[in-house]
Amino acid sequence: MYQKILIPTDGSDFSNTATQAGVEFALQLHAEVVGFYVAPEYQYPIYVEIIPPSYPSEEEYKASMRQAGESYLQTIQKSAEAAGLKFTGIIEFADTPAKNIALAAHKNQCDLIFMGSHGRGGWGQLILGSVTAKVLSLCQIPVLVYRMGKSSAA
DSSP, rough: OOEEEEEEEEESHHHHHHHHHHHHHHHHTTTTEEEEEEEEEOOOOOTOSSSOOTSSSSSHOOOOOOOOHHHHHHHHHHHHTTTTTEEEEEEEESSSSHHHHHHHHHTOOSEEEEEEEEOOOOOTOOOOOOHHHHHHHHHOOOEEOOOOOOOHOO
């Protein structure tokens, strides 16, 4: 059925629950897992003539975000490898996570995206997360949305 599944993460508890469910789903299909993390682009402080010394440089920011992304992907990798599944991890920098998730699925020849219904977003995401909704509208391949119940969120 599905051979290669893209599982995006943002590192949140909800996302971690969804990624674990995604690996379990991949195990049932004996599918390859592609973990994916989109880090926000570096933002220079606005309305400031001089960058404060405590503000990270672009290189420091990217190194920090790459380290965070590797940590998030490591969770997926450990589960996939424990299940005997092939794993690839990808980190990208962009301010359009939904678009990059759809592009990553295409570039990596994934035939399914497995993602949670909610991630780090705010209170306005009561029905479906904004990134998830955008991925659904952008994708040409199936997107399986893992909806978290009250017990999953705890």
